[in-house]
Amino acid sequence: MGLKCIHCGEDCGKHPVMWDDKPFCCHGCKTVYQILNASDMDQYYKIQPMAGIKVEQVDVGDKYAFLDLEEIREKLLDFSDGGFSKVSLFIPVIHCASCIWLLEHLDTLNPGIIQSTVNFPKKTATITFKDDQISLRQLVELMASIHYVPEITLDQLDKEEGKTANRDLLIKIGIAGFSLMNVMLYNFPEYLPGGENLGTLFTSVFGWLSFILTLPVVFYCANDYYLSAFKGLKHKIVNIDVPITLGIFTLFVQSTYEIITGQGVGYMDSLVGLVFFLLVGKWYQGKTYQALSFERDYKSYFPVAVTKIVNGTEEIIPLSKLKKDDHILIRNQELIPADSKLIKGNANIDYSFVTGESIPVPKALNDLIFAGGRQIGSSIEMMVENEVEQSYLTQLWNQDTSRQETVSGLNDMINKVSEYFTATVLLVAVLAGIYWLFNDANLALFAFTSVLIIACPCALALTVPFTFGSTMRAFGRKGFYIKNTDVIENLNRIDAVVFDKTGTITLSRSMKAKFIGDALTENELRMIKSLASNSSHPLSAAIKENIAIENLFEVENFQEIPAMGTSALIHGKRVNMGSRKFIMGKADSEPDSTNVYVFIEDRVAGYFKIENTYREGLSEIINKLQKKYDLFLLSGDNESEKQNLVTLFGSETQLFFNQSPADKMEFVKNLKKQGKKVLMIGDGLNDAGALMESNVGITIADDIYSFSPACDGIVESSNFSKLFDFLKFTHYSMNIVKISFVISFLYNIIGLFFAVQGTLSPLIAAILMPISSVSVVAFATFSINLLSQKRLS
Amino acid sequence: MYNIFYIFGQIFHKSHEQIMTIIIFLIIIGIVVAGAFLAGFIWSVKSGQYDDMYSPSVRVLFDEKISEKKKTETGEAKDKDKDKDKEKTNKTTNKIIHKTNN
Numbered sequence: 001m002g003l004k005c006i007h008c009g010e011d012c013g014k015h016p017v018m019w020d021d022k023p024f025c026c027h028g029c030k031t032v033y034q035i036l037n038a039s040d041m042d043q044y045y046k047i048q049p050m051a052g053i054k055v056e057q058v059d060v061g062d063k064y065a066f067l068d069l070e071e072i073r074e075k076l077l078d079f080s081d082g083g084f085s086k087v088s089l090f091i092p093v094i095h096c097a098s099c100i101w102l103l104e105h106l107d108t109l110n111p112g113i114i115q116s117t118v119n120f121p122k123k124t125a126t127i128t129f130k131d132d133q134i135s136l137r138q139l140v141e142l143m144a145s146i147h148y149v150p151e152i153t154l155d156q157l158d159k160e161e162g163k164t165a166n167r168d169l170l171i172k173i174g175i176a177g178f179s180l181m182n183v184m185l186y187n188f189p190e191y192l193p194g195g196e197n198l199g200t201l202f203t204s205v206f207g208w209l210s211f212i213l214t215l216p217v218v219f220y221c222a223n224d225y226y227l228s229a230f231k232g233l234k235h236k237i238v239n240i241d242v243p244i245t246l247g248i249f250t251l252f253v254q255s256t257y258e259i260i261t262g263q264g265v266g267y268m269d270s271l272v273g274l275v276f277f278l279l280v281g282k283w284y285q286g287k288t289y290q291a292l293s294f295e296r297d298y299k300s301y302f303p304v305a306v307t308k309i310v311n312g313t314e315e316i317i318p319l320s321k322l323k324k325d326d327h328i329l330i331r332n333q334e335l336i337p338a339d340s341k342l343i344k345g346n347a348n349i350d351y352s353f354v355t356g357e358s359i360p361v362p363k364a365l366n367d368l369i370f371a372g373g374r375q376i377g378s379s380i381e382m383m384v385e386n387e388v389e390q391s392y393l394t395q396l397w398n399q400d401t402s403r404q405e406t407v408s409g410l411n412d413m414i415n416k417v418s419e420y421f422t423a424t425v426l427l428v429a430v431l432a433g434i435y436w437l438f439n440d441a442n443l444a445l446f447a448f449t450s451v452l453i454i455a456c457p458c459a460l461a462l463t464v465p466f467t468f469g470s471t472m473r474a475f476g477r478k479g480f481y482i483k484n485t486d487v488i489e490n491l492n493r494i495d496a497v498v499f500d501k502t503g504t505i506t507l508s509r510s511m512k513a514k515f516i517g518d519a520l521t522e523n524e525l526r527m528i529k530s531l532a533s534n535s536s537h538p539l540s541a542a543i544k545e546n547i548a549i550e551n552l553f554e555v556e557n558f559q560e561i562p563a564m565g566t567s568a569l570i571h572g573k574r575v576n577m578g579s580r581k582f583i584m585g586k587a588d589s590e591p592d593s594t595n596v597y598v599f600i601e602d603r604v605a606g607y608f609k610i611e612n613t614y615r616e617g618l619s620e621i622i623n624k625l626q627k628k629y630d631l632f633l634l635s636g637d638n639e640s641e642k643q644n645l646v647t648l649f650g651s652e653t654q655l656f657f658n659q660s661p662a663d664k665m666e667f668v669k670n671l672k673k674q675g676k677k678v679l680m681i682g683d684g685l686n687d688a689g690a691l692m693e694s695n696v697g698i699t700i701a702d703d704i705y706s707f708s709p710a711c712d713g714i715v716e717s718s719n720f721s722k723l724f725d726f727l728k729f730t731h732y733s734m735n736i737v738k739i740s741f742v743i744s745f746l747y748n749i750i751g752l753f754f755a756v757q758g759t760l761s762p763l764i765a766a767i768l769m770p771i772s773s774v775s776v777v778a779f780a781t782f783s784i785n786l787l788s789q790k791r792l793s
Numbered sequence: 794m795y796n797i798f799y800i801f802g803q804i805f806h807k808s809h810e811q812i813m814t815i816i817i818f819l820i821i822i823g824i825v826v827a828g829a830f831l832a833g834f835i836w837s838v839k840s841g842q843y844d845d846m847y848s849p850s851v852r853v854l855f856d857e858k859i860s861e862k863k864k865t866e867t868g869e870a871k872d873k874d875k876d877k878d879k880e881k882t883n884k885t886t887n888k889i890i891h892k893t894n895n
Contacts, residue, residue, distance in 0.1 A: 043856065047855075097851045097854075100848060100851050100852065101855055104852070104855075117848075118848055119844070119845045119848060120845065120847050120848040120851065121845060121846075121847050121848075122845070166843075166844075167838050167839065167841075167843065167844075170838045170843055171834075171835050171838050171839075174831060174834045174835060174838070175831065175835075178827060178828075178830075178831045181827075182823075182824060182827065185820070186820075201814070202813075202816075202817075205817050209820070209824075213824075
């Protein structure tokens with residue numbers, strides 16, 4: 001354990017980088033410190049110590065050259081006029097108060113920046129700058145230099161604003177609250193004994209005032225419920241909003257009648273109270289994690305611009321302008337944006353994005369290379385065959401699978417209950433009306449409307465937002481973020497779980513390397529690591545990480561032969577590493593394994609066996625899940641890991657290998673055809689189609705801000721082991737909802753007792769309705785919070 | 794009825810009901826005032842003040858801007874006190890922020 005880096009807090013190791021007597025873990029961190037120190041911005045470190053972010057690659061080079069393009073700038077800038085421009089950048093690494101402080105003081109680093117404001121929940125910074133003093137590209141490069149790298153993706157270029165919905169809801173709640181407080185005041189005399197003796201003057205004035213104040217509530221605040229009820233009825237579905245609309249309507253008409261005829265002040269307080277609680281419930285349920293965008297599609301992965309070669313010169317063009325037969329240049333580590341043919345260069349394509357296999361595949365001239373592959377090695381030239389939108393991968397991601405099953409508000413169970421509820425209530429109302437028609441005709445109409453008024457589905461309508469809303473929050477606190485409350489209900493009905501292998505149950509970054517062969521001396525290990533460090537091949541990286549030696553040797557004559565191996569001279573001795581064919585001339589007896597043979601000086605010393613590292617807690621999760629669900633595993637890799645997987649999953653689970661993204665999607669489709677409800681767990685890259693096809697798709701993310709297109713939920717990789725607990729908790733949620741239904745039925749029965757007798761006074765209505773609402777809400781919220789503390793440790 | 798309102802009314806020759814009508818007037822004033830606050834609320838929501846309900850809570854605890862800080866620095870003794878205060882504020886800021894994040 002060495003010193004901690006002053007900037008980012010990581011261990012500096014044995015050789016910290018020193019500057020001004022302060023230790024840093026790397027030059028990157030030291031550079032940022034120097035930048036901030038030069039502008040007197042040390043407060044960054046005082047607000048939150050070691051708040052800095054460590055970034056491996058420091059050289060931006062031409063990375064942001066596309067920001068000089070007029071069309072891209074136009075799309076990105078919120079506003080540009082008279083020399084001033086304004087841009088909103090998404091910066092996922094914002095994580096603390098220091099980040100807010102630094103980003104809001106950017107003007108200290110560059111005078112061209114006028115102002116910047118951070119929206120912490122959304123992780124965005126809105127910056128106003130003078131474009132003659134600093135260009136957009138320079139601004140982004142500045143932010144990259146202090147390690148607050150903005151994420152600029154294609155989908156951001158096309159997005160539109162959608163923030164008004166939340167504002168409307170707040171305004172509606174404000175109006176309803178204002179109206180409620182005042183209307184309750186006017187109805188107050190009715191609550192007290194002797195209230196009937198209120199003089200006619202006051203009765204009529206209070207009545208009319210409450211009528212006027214209720215108008216905006218009935219005709220504006222509750223509009224969404226009418227619309228939803230109407231939509232449901234159009235599809236012949238009686239959803240929960242139908243009885244609510246019925247109740248509101250009846251309350252309003254009955255009360256207006258009473259006010260006009262001077263009989264009383266009406267039930268306006270119950271009416272407005274009902275609407276107010278419903279709106280608050282909607283607001284509570286609607287809390288979303290704003291920085292997580294669940295609506296991403298393939299565009300968030302592809303680069304914004306690409307280098308096109310026109311008559312021998314390089315030109316940067318936006319991705320949308322790429323056409324068939326264009327010649328493009330793809331550099332090392334760049335993503336291929338469209339299906340293209342290789343026309344020049346050595347192509348080594350890493351398809352982990354598409355299939356999950358991270359071992360690069362060499363391609364020959366004129367081979368068709370699919371979009372989504374990443375070039376490893378020197379630059380290559382390609383000719384576009386299919387435009388971006390028609391490429392194989394985007395076709396897969398854009399499969400318009402039947403998502404009409406989940407339309408918000410149409411939860412199955414709730415709807416069934418509301419059907420029965422509405423039917424029963426209408427029946428009781430009619431019966432009561434008929435009964436009184438024969439006994440005391442005056443009460444007939446009153447009894448009829450009383451039943452409709454008091455039979456409040458408000459408790460029913462409130463239990464769902466509050467129970468599921470609280471559940472969503474509880475999940476979010478434990479690192480499980482779901483798209484909306486429908487997901488909870490769907491999770492409850494799952495009976496089959498499909499796992500993707502690479503990146504999901506394996507740790508995508510680290511692989512274990514075991515050496516089988518001669519015992520290696522420290523010197524030999526040092527030589528091997530030195531050789532491995534010069535190669536960007538993932539197998540070399542795995543070997544490098546598994547040898548804990550520092551102070552590497554210099555290598556001479558380094559050569560990397562694609563699909564073969566690496567070779568170099570170290571202190572005059574030859575060291576080679578690579579496939580069996582490369583080192584020993586004979587092909588491997590296990591063709592699918594990843595063994596890296598080592599040749600030092602004069603002999604083959606042995607080989608490294610590279611294995612996947614599985615996530616912690618994987619076997620426990622599998623054991624727990626197996627008892628309840630059918631498990632399946634789909635892998636894009638070859639069968640080399642089969643033994644390990646059979647041990648992990650047991651013989652009951654079906655394992656499938658060499659699955660392409662399309663295969664995975666087909667598999668899920670077939671399971672669904674068999675009537676199973678499928679939960680798919682993937683890492684979102686090569687299984688996007690399957691995730692969309694399944695009933696619930698969950699991504700395991702190491703970085704929750706950049707994850708798969710269109711999944712239903714994300715689990716933070718550190719909380720993967722709690723997966724079973726999350727699934728079990730959805731059962732608890734549903735049970736709480738059912739208990740709340742029972743409670744609300746009790747209230748309804750009590751209310752109906754008064755209503756059918758024709759003795760429902762505004763007082764009783766005003767007591768019963770709020771109490772039933774509040775008690776259901778309190779029960780739901782507290783039970784979920786208590787349960788989550790106990791069960792979701 | 795010998796309550797105070799009756800006696801009061803006797804003095805000024807007003808009935809119980811006539812006196813209580815003042816309530817209506819008061820209620821209307823109340824509605825107007827509350828309505829003004831409602832209008833203010835609606836304006837604040839529309840002008841985007843409720844779009845981000847978290848960052849302002851952090852922003853409040855920051856110290857003055859750097860350029861202003863340089864202007865107000867006068868003498869070492871003052872600086873030392875300022876530093877001590879800053880340390881205290883920053884520690885409190887940290888605690889609050891850790892609580893909000895967890």
